Amino acid sequence: MPVDFSTIKADFPIFDRQINGKPIVYLDSGATSQKPRAVLDAMDNYYRNHSASVNRGAYQLAAEANDLVDDARASVARFIGAPSSNEIIFTKNATEAMNLFAYSWGHANLGEGDVVVISEMEHHANIVPWHMLTQSKGIELRWIPLTESGELDLSNLDALLDGAKLVSVTAMSNVLGTMNPIRRLADAAHAVGAIMMADGSQYVPHVPTNVTELGVDAMIFTGHKMLGPTGVGVLWGTTELLDAMPPFLGGGDMIMQVTKEGFTTNALPHKFEAGTPMVAEIIGLGAAVKYLENIGMDNVREHEVSLTAYALRSLKERFGDDITIHGPSEPASRGGLLSLVYKDVHPHDLSQVLDQANVCVRAGHHCAKPLMQLMGVNSTARASLHVYNDESDIDALADALESADDIFGGLGF
Amino acid sequence: MPGLEDLYKEIILDHYRNPRNRGELPPPACKTEGFNPLCGDEIVVYAHIVDDQIVDIKMGGQGCSISQSSASMMSQAVKGKTIDEVKQLTNDFKAMMSIPGKGAASSSEADSAEAIAAAKAAASAGDAGNIAATTAGAAEKPDLSMGDLSALKGVVKFPVRIKCAVLSWNTLLEAIEQAEAS
Numbered sequence: 238m239p240v241d242f243s244t245i246k247a248d249f250p251i252f253d254r255q256i257n258g259k260p261i262v263y264l265d266s267g268a269t270s271q272k273p274r275a276v277l278d279a280m281d282n283y284y285r286n287h288s289a290s291v292n293r294g295a296y297q298l299a300a301e302a303n304d305l306v307d308d309a310r311a312s313v314a315r316f317i318g319a320p321s322s323n324e325i326i327f328t329k330n331a332t333e334a335m336n337l338f339a340y341s342w343g344h345a346n347l348g349e350g351d352v353v354v355i356s357e358m359e360h361h362a363n364i365v366p367w368h369m370l371t372q373s374k375g376i377e378l379r380w381i382p383l384t385e386s387g388e389l390d391l392s393n394l395d396a397l398l399d400g401a402k403l404v405s406v407t408a409m410s411n412v413l414g415t416m417n418p419i420r421r422l423a424d425a426a427h428a429v430g431a432i433m434m435a436d437g438s439q440y441v442p443h444v445p446t447n448v449t450e451l452g453v454d455a456m457i458f459t460g461h462k463m464l465g466p467t468g469v470g471v472l473w474g475t476t477e478l479l480d481a482m483p484p485f486l487g488g489g490d491m492i493m494q495v496t497k498e499g500f501t502t503n504a505l506p507h508k509f510e511a512g513t514p515m516v517a518e519i520i521g522l523g524a525a526v527k528y529l530e531n532i533g534m535d536n537v538r539e540h541e542v543s544l545t546a547y548a549l550r551s552l553k554e555r556f557g558d559d560i561t562i563h564g565p566s567e568p569a570s571r572g573g574l575l576s577l578v579y580k581d582v583h584p585h586d587l588s589q590v591l592d593q594a595n596v597c598v599r600a601g602h603h604c605a606k607p608l609m610q611l612m613g614v615n616s617t618a619r620a621s622l623h624v625y626n627d628e629s630d631i632d633a634l635a636d637a638l639e640s641a642d643d644i645f646g647g648l649g650f
Numbered sequence: 651m652p653g654l655e656d657l658y659k660e661i662i663l664d665h666y667r668n669p670r671n672r673g674e675l676p677p678p679a680c681k682t683e684g685f686n687p688l689c690g691d692e693i694v695v696y697a698h699i700v701d702d703q704i705v706d707i708k709m710g711g712q713g714c715s716i717s718q719s720s721a722s723m724m725s726q727a728v729k730g731k732t733i734d735e736v737k738q739l740t741n742d743f744k745a746m747m748s749i750p751g752k753g754a755a756s757s758s759e760a761d762s763a764e765a766i767a768a769a770k771a772a773a774s775a776g777d778a779g780n781i782a783a784t785t786a787g788a789a790e791k792p793d794l795s796m797g798d799l800s801a802l803k804g805v806v807k808f809p810v811r812i813k814c815a816v817l818s819w820n821t822l823l824e825a826i827e828q829a830e831a832s
Contacts, residue, residue: 585714
């Protein structure tokens, strides 16, 4: 069913706001997305009408809170095609989810000389936990290189995977927008007896996702980039994988039995959810998932491909060689993350100029410093899209870019 | 909303376009690197310090117009100055950025909220010269001029950019600490 995307902005209360009498042009959803009324209402409803601790009380309120969390967990599982909602582990964010996995699975399964393969386009959250295991366990970290166009160079994959125990790669680059061949990597990993982890932080919010079809053993993503609240992320893993992993944090909820001599762990998902969870945020994420499902993820993807195509085309038409947009040039093979270099204007200065027109973009290294070094820059300005963006936002970005000439036009390095 | 003309003064763009004292110095000059982990800006300071005096300084690194112009202006301002004078100037500059002073020339007053408020007020009043007196106490203070640096006072109206402006100063302080330690 076709969706009228022109009405979507009205679902997001923040777009009612004006700054200095002008509307907000929000192009930083790669950092965090805005939240629809449905998400705000769901969290508000929990606090107003159903606030109680979960997994504990026997009273009506507690049962209602339990039901809301269970429903959210089931919604998230359905959203990514997970076979069981018990495989959805709620964490603080995607970074914590990766650290949970690296610490628990890594310490149990990796030793001196064991190989973990990542790529040169990873976010720090999929680099630093492995560096930490390099230091503590002596593992070897290998990097899949990139091609000129910002895609994975898999020409030497067999050699890279030789002896690998884990392949952990992003499904969509947060800098380049590149969508990686996760299924192919998963099959190659399995062929050498390794397991496959995908970082879905930029992928799950924008692309129809089915973990079984992707062939991965584990995936992480975060709520706040998919129209949900901050403070909730997800580690998904197969039951087999999660069952075999030792617990991460110890405390309440994660135990079956505690004595003076020791403890036994609770079943999934509670084994990895020690302590009182972020109940309102989990419920908010459940509402975000339902909101996206209601639009339809196929429609979301189609809208963003079309808008990315418009952005690539119109910015190039207007600025020609004065603008460089990193990453794949084919909209259908990338996400709506556009790392821009405009003339010689430093990204930090560029974002300051854009801010005058309420155009919100991210300037910085995007927590991907190895990739920045490869690109020969120390930062980029990144415009990133979500369901609420439309062509007027791209036009506003272009107009604001032009205004940078007023200040920096004569620089001429 | 403050206008960009408060931030991007011509003199700042001139230092960005034509950075002064750009380059490297061989040992025994100290080399220190400063990074802004949020935006990726980097500053490299080469400071040749002899008998408590900065006899030569060169700057490297890359970053936005604010971080690089501040580095360029700083290099001009501190060359030939004594360590005490540089620390004083750093405090003065940070006060202009509404950061409480510390180190040799600091006073308890400088850490107070009133001092910060006064610094902000002075900054918006456009009198950089008053700031040092307000925050660091007038007594025993060398007569140091902010010179071109006062062009950066508009940065205080853009709080996110303050860390860009002070990056080179903190990196220089590290170089001084390194020299003092050796």
